Amino acid sequence: MNIHAYERLWLVASMVLIVGFIVTITYGTVGLGITMVDDREETISPDDVDEDDRFQDPRVEQVGENEFEAYVVSMTFLFQPDPIEIPANNEVTFYVTSRDVIHSFTVVGTNTNTMVIPGEVSAMTVEFDEPGEYGVVCNEYCGPGHHDMEGSLIVHP
Ligand code: CUA
Missing domain, CATH: 1.20.5 (Single alpha-helices involved in coiled-coils or other helix-helix interfaces)
Incomplete structure (x- = not known):
């Protein structure tokens, strides 16, 4: 043929x-310099956020040689901690909860994006390859300050 x-x-x-x-x-x-490794959820009463070991002191903690955990609290109209500081090329599991209403935890320019629902802990494990400063914004309308609800994520080389 x-x-x-x-x-x-x-x-x-x-x-x-x-x-x-x-x-x-x-x-x-x-x-995009990011890999989604895992995605899951658990529960927590919004009233217990301040008594919870993970969330009473929002922070980033090293839990293994190349593993970190970030405990993030969102509320009208901010994220804690701010900035969130993590190292590049390490697995970071974000645990995010809300103190009040529904927010989102969205790292601009990446696929790190989750709804943050009061009563629930959104968890996702990601790895950032690109050092730099990323914006953290809220994509769920949460009140008059919604548009100003932003934080930052610093990925250290
Ligand atoms: Cu929080 Cu919009």
Whole structure:
């Protein structure tokens, strides 16, 4: 069978596109310098946030050689701690809860994004490859100060 040269060219070109799309979907997050490792939730009463060992003192803690945990409290209209400081190329598990209403914990320009629901602890493990300062914003309307609700995440080299 003799395939016309142009036809073969288009066949090859469309194969390259299809493979390209699959690669983009599979590895798209790598290009953003972040890898989503895990995603899960547990519960906590909003009244207990101040008595909870993890959240009475919002902080970042080293728990293993390359493992960190960040306990983050969101409330109208801020995040604690601020800034959140973590090292690059280490697994960081964020535990985020709310003291009052529904917020979100969204790290701008990455896929680190979770709803923060009072009564629940949103947990996700991520790894930042790109050092720098990232904005942390709230994507759920939470009141008159919603648009000013922002913090920062510093990823140290
Ligand atoms: Cu918190 Cu919008």
